[in-house]
Amino acid sequence: MSRVRVNNFSISLDGYGAGPRQSHGNPLGVGGHQLHDWLFATRGRRAPLGHDDGEDGPDDRFARAGEDGLGATIMGRNMFGPTRGPWPADPWTGWWGQDPPFHHPVFVLTNHARPPLRLAGGTTFHFVSDGISAALERAREAAGERDIRIGGGVHTIRQYLRAGLIDELHLVLVPVLLGSGERLFADATPDGGPPGYDCVELVATAAVVHLRLRRSPAPADRSR
């Protein structure tokens, strides 16, 4: 059964998935790069760069597991690229070059329609301008039995969380304080009551804490 997953999503101890003052030159915001140091230190992420060292414990295992079994990815436009507004004639084609590491259809949420962009290695970017549910529907169709990843950024994950559409959420708590930025859990349920996720795995490594959350079987019953 196909699941909707978030994997390897880093947040700071004070709850931010990106630092303040995001810009073209600093897409993760001030201090935001610290959220991903753990990932780039893993063996799996260092191998493609020609290194044969790196963390090969739980950090590496979680990083790799996040890539397994995926049939589609959904991301916000700000994760796809730094440009805003209507697409120009010769538009941005993503951060990832001509052979992006997805190898499956990627659905980019945007307010501005654009024809699909087919690149090498099985990655096609589809631009969806009719909302998160429409994007999920198209991703489900593309993924078949495989899982769907909500790739980010913070705002996109928050939208899917609030809509109750995420089945599994693997967060990586990085023990730094960013002070401000874009918060993942921003008063998810203003009236209180749990948002309906249970922690099913909790692992601390030398660098970070991995938490796997799974949607509770019957969230509606928990308010009683």
Place this chain on the structure above:
Amino acid sequence: MSRVRVNNFSISLDGYGAGPRQSHGNPLGVGGHQLHDWLFATRGRRAPLGHDDGEDGPDDRFARAGEDGLGATIMGRNMFGPTRGPWPADPWTGWWGQDPPFHHPVFVLTNHARPPLRLAGGTTFHFVSDGISAALERAREAAGERDIRIGGGVHTIRQYLRAGLIDELHLVLVPVLLGSGERLFADATPDGGPPGYDCVELVATAAVVHLRLRRSPAPADRSR
């Protein structure tokens, strides 16, 4: 050298130190009791209740260490008791009975002056109505070489954090989502940049994650 410490302060995964809708009958807010289950499961906290079992690993060690070496405690009025406004003729004397477990002077932040309340076992509650700095000054005088604990609640700790007056902060991350409530790190530095604390210890147990933060040696230099 006397330090200003916060110990065993629990926050939820979404950053809340208390749940929403705090009331007399529910002083920790909706769902807030989950933040303290780990503490009441420790051997040290169960012993006074006549039990000789309980968690005796890191949770117990951290819980006990938080009580060591203290010469004074500062707390907000809402932690002292559920009553608000001017003190009546026969006022609230704290949650802790006639022999409170402090055994040192406790400074209660309040807008309403009140004479000191001396109870058994060395605990005297002093009511400070001229601000957090005045309370800290008086606590320093009382503590001598020993440490000063900022006991809580969330609002009180936040005030001392923002003023840069806390030397050591031991947080306990509880992997539950409260949805809303009182947030410990509420945009601590709105312009970004780290609030000046480094994580010096990170320990996950079966129940929670302990994080010890220490004030960075030269916070001002970190913005460069």
